[in-house]
Amino acid sequence: MKRPVLACLALLAVSACLPAASQRRVPAVEYRNGHWFDGARFVDRTMWGVGDRFSETAPTGTGTVTVVDLRGGFVVPPYAEGHNHWLEPALVDAYIQTYLRDGVFYVQDQGTSPKSHDAMRAALGAPTSVDFVSAHQGFTGPGGHPMELIDQLAAMGILPADWATTHGEGEALFAVASEADVDRAWPKLLAGRPDFVKLFLVHSDEYAARRDDRTLTPRQRGLDPALVPAIVRRAHAANLRVSAHIEDAHDFHVAVAGGVDEIAHLPFVSADAPDAYLLDDADCEAAGRRKVSISTTFDFLGDAPGPRQLEVARANLRNLQRHGVLIAIGTDLFRQTPRVEVERIARFHLLTNLEILVAWAVTTPQVIFPGRKIGRLADRYEASFLVLGADPLRDPANLEHIVDRVKRGRAVVPGPETLPPLGR
Numbered sequence: 072m073k074r075p076v077l078a079c080l081a082l083l084a085v086s087a088c089l090p091a092a093s094q095r096r097v098p099a100v101e102y103r104n105g106h107w108f109d110g111a112r113f114v115d116r117t118m119w120g121v122g123d124r125f126s127e128t129a130p131t132g133t134g135t136v137t138v139v140d141l142r143g144g145f146v147v148p149p150y151a152e153g154h155n156h157w158l159e160p161a162l163v164d165a166y167i168q169t170y171l172r173d174g175v176f177y178v179q180d181q182g183t184s185p186k187s188h189d190a191m192r193a194a195l196g197a198p199t200s201v202d203f204v205s206a207h208q209g210f211t212g213p214g215g216h217p218m219e220l221i222d223q224l225a226a227m228g229i230l231p232a233d234w235a236t237t238h239g240e241g242e243a244l245f246a247v248a249s250e251a252d253v254d255r256a257w258p259k260l261l262a263g264r265p266d267f268v269k270l271f272l273v274h275s276d277e278y279a280a281r282r283d284d285r286t287l288t289p290r291q292r293g294l295d296p297a298l299v300p301a302i303v304r305r306a307h308a309a310n311l312r313v314s315a316h317i318e319d320a321h322d323f324h325v326a327v328a329g330g331v332d333e334i335a336h337l338p339f340v341s342a343d344a345p346d347a348y349l350l351d352d353a354d355c356e357a358a359g360r361r362k363v364s365i366s367t368t369f370d371f372l373g374d375a376p377g378p379r380q381l382e383v384a385r386a387n388l389r390n391l392q393r394h395g396v397l398i399a400i401g402t403d404l405f406r407q408t409p410r411v412e413v414e415r416i417a418r419f420h421l422l423t424n425l426e427i428l429v430a431w432a433v434t435t436p437q438v439i440f441p442g443r444k445i446g447r448l449a450d451r452y453e454a455s456f457l458v459l460g461a462d463p464l465r466d467p468a469n470l471e472h473i474v475d476r477v478k479r480g481r482a483v484v485p486g487p488e489t490l491p492p493l494g495r
């Protein structure tokens with residue numbers, strides 16, 4: 072090995088711009104003086120990056136090895152967002168920089184229009200950007216959720232104004248009442264190249280009554296539960312995973328029995344009848360057996376949840392964990408990052424500090440990109456990580472104390488762009 076060259080992380084970004092002649096060999100980096108998260112604890116060790124991958128041993132034959140001193144920092148895999156919606160392609164750079172600042176390198180959009188996704192594709196996935204997957208038009212029932220949100224966002228000028236009359240039909244969702252309706256929508260769905268398929272269950276035990284009750288709003292209606300297996304069959308035949316919006320324990324049962332791969336929410340445990348939202352043990356077991364994942368989206372608790380409401384939310388989480396269901400951090404709050412979700416989880420002690428770190432930095436990335444070697448700081452995994460200034464297992468607030476960010480061997484320095492506050 073040649074004499075090591077000391078460098079700071081920011082210089083790694085510059086080294087990527089060196090002329091091709093000096094890059095004949097794969098660039099290698101030795102990371103010294105870090106505490107590395109091994110999935111359960113922090114271990115003091117030296118790690119190497121060779122090209123865009125980690126090596127647990129010193130590389131040989133790579134020429135100059137750049138040495139980076141991590142100065143006693145705590146190294147964790149980058150964070151991920153399991154449930155949000157990027158609906159504003161004109162602001163994509165502000166979304167990307169905001170997420171990168173918060174250490175979030177991987178994003179799963181649970182539903183944006185194919186046009187919005189196409190307008191953002193060029194900005195996404197680069198070594199210094201966010202890796203992004205998205206569902207497109209979700210399947211709901213006639214007059215169902217999320218039409219009320221589409222109408223609202225169209226009125227705010229965030230979605231196209233004419234969607235206020237179409238409620239986004241064919242662009243943002245498909246309202247279907249039969250398998251024939253699904254078949255009619257299917258070619259248009261696939262033509263937009265979604266990364267996975269979304270469907271909406273809203274108190275599906277009352278599907279027909281709610282569909283026919285004109286006093287209800289779209290917020291209270293969803294897809295016919297009988298159509299779930301038909302949608303899953305078509306999606307899986309097209310190599311697409313399926314994510315289900317659910318609201319109560321029956322929706323969870325319908326989704327799991329129907330073969331979906333992801334659940335987009337924990338049950339929205341209500342303050343007035345919390346016990347009606349307790350998940351069934353057999354459903355949790357069935358979900359765990361198939362390694363189904365679930366996004367937390369604890370916004371339903373608000374800022375002052377009732378004691379029983381909190382107990383039921385905790386009991387559901389424990390039941391899912393006990394059966395091996397994958398707990399993903401998901402926020403589902405417009406123009407927010409999962410930082411607010413993690414803060415809420417920590418504030419109400421819904422997960423331990425270790426469980427928060429594992430969910431955010433290990434499970435969620437692996438749920439979003441099951442085929443990639445991410446979420447671990449180990450041999451041959453992608454050399455992507457965050458350096459924290461203090462131990463997040465002592466205090467989860469340290470998860471936000473990000474000193475450096477590296478993605479696939481290259482330093483990431485977020486730009487200053489921010490998202491405008493709502494109601495601008």
Ligand SMILES: [Zn+2]
Binds near residue numbers: 156181403
């Ligand atoms: Zn959502």
